[in-house]
Amino acid sequence: xxxxxxxxxxxxxxxxxxxxxxxxxxxxxxxxxxxxxxxxxxxxxxxxxxxxxxxxxxxxxxxxxxxxxxxxxxxxxxxxxxxxxxxxxxxxxxxxxxxxxxxxxxxxxxxxxxxxxxxxxxxxxxxxxxxxxxxxxxxxxxxxxxxxxxxxxxxxxxxxxxxxxxxxxxxxxxxxxxxxxxxxxxxxxxxxxxxxxxxxxxxxxxxxxxxxxxxxxxxxxxxxxxxxxxxxxxxxxxxxxxxxxxxxxxxxxxxxxxxxxxxxxxxxxxxxxxxxxxxxxxxxxxxxxxxxxxxxxxxxxxxxxxxxxxxxxxxxxxxxxxxxxxxxxxxxxxxxxxxxxxxxxxxxxxxxxxxxxxxxxxxxxxxxxxxxxxxxxxxxxxxxxxxxxxxxxxxxxxxxxxxxxxxxxxxxxxxxxxxxxxxxxxxxxxxxxxxxxxxxxxxxxxxxxxxxxxxxxxxxxxxxxx
Numbered sequence: 001x002x003x004x005x006x007x008x009x010x011x012x013x014x015x016x017x018x019x020x021x022x023x024x025x026x027x028x029x030x031x032x033x034x035x036x037x038x039x040x041x042x043x044x045x046x047x048x049x050x051x052x053x054x055x056x057x058x059x060x061x062x063x064x065x066x067x068x069x070x071x072x073x074x075x076x077x078x079x080x081x082x083x084x085x086x087x088x089x090x091x092x093x094x095x096x097x098x099x100x101x102x103x104x105x106x107x108x109x110x111x112x113x114x115x116x117x118x119x120x121x122x123x124x125x126x127x128x129x130x131x132x133x134x135x136x137x138x139x140x141x142x143x144x145x146x147x148x149x150x151x152x153x154x155x156x157x158x159x160x161x162x163x164x165x166x167x168x169x170x171x172x173x174x175x176x177x178x179x180x181x182x183x184x185x186x187x188x189x190x191x192x193x194x195x196x197x198x199x200x201x202x203x204x205x206x207x208x209x210x211x212x213x214x215x216x217x218x219x220x221x222x223x224x225x226x227x228x229x230x231x232x233x234x235x236x237x238x239x240x241x242x243x244x245x246x247x248x249x250x251x252x253x254x255x256x257x258x259x260x261x262x263x264x265x266x267x268x269x270x271x272x273x274x275x276x277x278x279x280x281x282x283x284x285x286x287x288x289x290x291x292x293x294x295x296x297x298x299x300x301x302x303x304x305x306x307x308x309x310x311x312x313x314x315x316x317x318x319x320x321x322x323x324x325x326x327x328x329x330x331x332x333x334x335x336x337x338x339x340x341x342x343x344x345x346x347x348x349x350x351x352x353x354x355x356x357x358x359x360x361x362x363x364x365x366x367x368x369x370x371x372x373x374x375x376x377x378x379x380x381x382x383x384x385x386x387x388x389x390x391x392x393x394x395x396x397x398x399x400x401x402x403x404x405x406x407x408x409x410x411x412x413x414x415x416x417x418x419x420x421x422x423x424x425x426x427x428x429x430x431x432x433x434x435x436x437x438x439x440x441x442x443x444x445x446x447x448x449x450x451x452x453x454x455x456x457x458x459x460x461x462x463x464x465x466x
Contacts, residue, residue, distance in 0.1 A: 025425045032237070033428045036435060043404030046397070053398060070387075077376070084373055085413070091256035097319045100209045101216045103135050109212060109272075110189030113143040114181035115152050115199035121325065122199040123155040129197065130163050132208045139208070141167045142185050143199070147175030152199075177296045177457070178268070183286045186278055194278055196300075198269045201324040202231060211272050211320035222277040222312025223304060224320070225254055225263045226270025231323035238333055239326050241433035244426060248414035251421065254316040260366035261313030264351075264374070268300040270322035273307065281306035290346050291453040298343025305350050308367070311360035334441060339457065341448030348374050381445040388442070407434045 025033075047054070061067025111129055115122040122143065129141055141163075145153045156169045168188075172181060186194060193212050197203065207226065214221045228250050230243040250267075257263045266273070285303055288295040295302065308314055327333040348371065355364070355371050391399035411434045419427035 029425075032432060036428075036432050039435075040404050040408040040431065043401045044408055046401040047405045050398060050401065054402075057395065057398065077380070080376070084369070087369065088253060088256040091259040092252055095255040095259050095318075097210070097255075097317050098214045098217055098315075099319075100206065101213045105216050106135060106138055106209055107193045107212055107215055108138045108140075108191045109134070109193050109195055109208065110140045110142060110185070110191035111195045111197060111208070112182060112185030112189065113141070113197050113199050114146055114178050114185065115143060115148065115156065116146040116175065116178070116181075117148045117150050118152050118155075118199040119150050120155050122152055123159045125197060125199050125201055126156070126159040126163065126167060128202045129208070130166055131205060132203060133205045134208045136166065138191075139166070140189065140191055142188055143167065143169050144181040144184055145169070145171045146178065146181040147172045149175075179286065179296060179299045182299060183282070186282060189275070192275050194273045194275055196268065196271050196273075197322065198324060200231075201269045201322045203270065203323075204321050207270070207320045207322060210317050211270065214315045214317065215272070215274055218313065218315075220313055221315055222274050222307040222310060223263075223266050223314045224272040225250075225258075225266040225304075225314065225316045226272075226320045226322050227251060227316070227318050228267050228269045229321060229323050230326055232325050232328065236328035237432070238328055238330070238436075240426070241429045241436060242326055244414060244418045244430040245433055247418050247422065248430075250316075251318050252414070252417050255318055257370060258314075258316035260370070261315065261362060262308060262367040262370055263314040263316045264304065264370060265301045265347075266304045266314060269324040270320065271300060271303075273303065274312070277307045277310060277312055278303070280310055293453055293455060295346070296455050297339050297457060298346060301343050301347040302350070305347050308351070309354045309359055313362070330440070334444060337441060337444045338448050338451075341445050342452050342454065344374065345378060345449055345452040348378060377445065378449060381449060385442065385446050403438060404435075407431065407438065410434075 058071075061071060113122065113125055113129070118125075126141065126143060129139075132139070143156055143159070145156055153171055160167050160169050170184065170188075172184070182196060185196075193215055195208065195211065211224055211226055214224050228246055230239045230246060233239045233243040254263050281303075285299070285306055288302055304314055327336055351371055352375075355368055358364075388399070408431070411431045415427045415430045418430065
């Protein structure tokens with residue numbers, strides 16, 4: 001059996017010995033961690049030693065209107081973030097995933113796998129789905145090649161040969177975009193629940209049954225988000241860093257959102273939707289526009305918004321795990337983040353149009369707090385970037401030392417979460433990621449805001465020939 005498929009059979013939780021093992025760390029990893037902590041701890045010591053300079057700067061600012069405004073806004077934002085994190089932490093403590101229901105109660109599924117320039121990966125994805133512990137007579141698997149320019153269609157045909165009638169494959173006449181491929185799948189689907197899976201993702205054997213069980217125990221549930229983990233996290237540094245970041249953003253943050261019935265995004269890598277909820281908004285979703293232009297990105301967040309707008313809860317299942325490939329190079333990574341942030345800006349606007357109406361019977365306070373947190377990041381993106389540049393020019397040592405010291409403090413939250421849940425050694429990557437993000441990806445959100453109306457997937461092109 002293929003190595004990637006073997007991964008899908010393993011448990012999501014590590015053994016006690018693996019939890020505290022550092023054997024998975026190479027000499028390069030240890031060197032990177034050592035350099036990182038020397039830098040961060042050194043910065044903390046510098047901050048302590050420079051307290052007189054910080055106090056002098058504080059006195060200078062408090063004597064001016066703009067200085068006082070900056071201090072008050074900073075204190076207000078810090079207070080909000082502390083309260084918000086405490087709120088999320090409280091919800092996280094209450095969260096429990098729904099356990100799988102019996103085979104008899106499991107709904108009939110249509111699993112849709114859109115593919116574009118994925119090559120052999122789509123074959124692995126389809127085989128992992130076919131290997132699920134789910135009644136075969138209750139699963140319809142559809143894969144759609146969206147006009148790929150490589151051998152994706154050939155690998156889909158091979159999967160069809162291997163799996164027979166369990167798989168239906170279709171080919172778009174030309175590349176139209178992921179939303180078009182999903183739309184075709186939704187139209188062809190006969191199941192009571194639609195499941196979407198990216199063509200570079202591997203599911204575990206119990207993923208599908210865990211993913212759809214909330215629909216059985218809650219007749220109002222409109223959608224369920226899966227738990228995305230990184231597949232290619234063995235060697236390259238970027239995936240290893242993001243593996244820890246993803247664990248926090250998915251397991252921690254979305255489990256809290258799930259308690260409110262308001263998971264803000266059902267990820268493209270793995271999501272499930274009640275058929276009725278999809279059909280209620282399918283045409284609006286397919287023909288969605290932003291600033292007069294047809295939308296071709298953010299199909300997952302858009303669908304989530306439209307289902308939330310119907311008053312249906314959107315849940316998260318931490319036990320429905322999918323492992324997905326993520327970029328290993330900086331250029332592909334920032335392109336992916338730009339696409340995500342553009343979608344975030346667009347859908348925050350869309351959500352704001354209904355979040356403050358009486359759109360559902362349950363309490364609407366929690367979802368509004370989640371939306372407010374989203375908007376704070378967007379609204380203060382430019383002021384923070386300008387302030388950062390100003391402080392780098394005027395007070396470079398004070399700014400850099402305080403920033404690094406802050407990383408040491410605030411990165412400990414996701415580090416502790418990952419260390420407790422998975423592996424102590426690997427949890428240290430979050431400190432490296434925070435450094436990496438602050439100094440090389442800080443521009444993503446401001447740029448995405450300025451270019452929010454632009455179209456294009458950005459990361460699906462084939463490598464150019466030399």
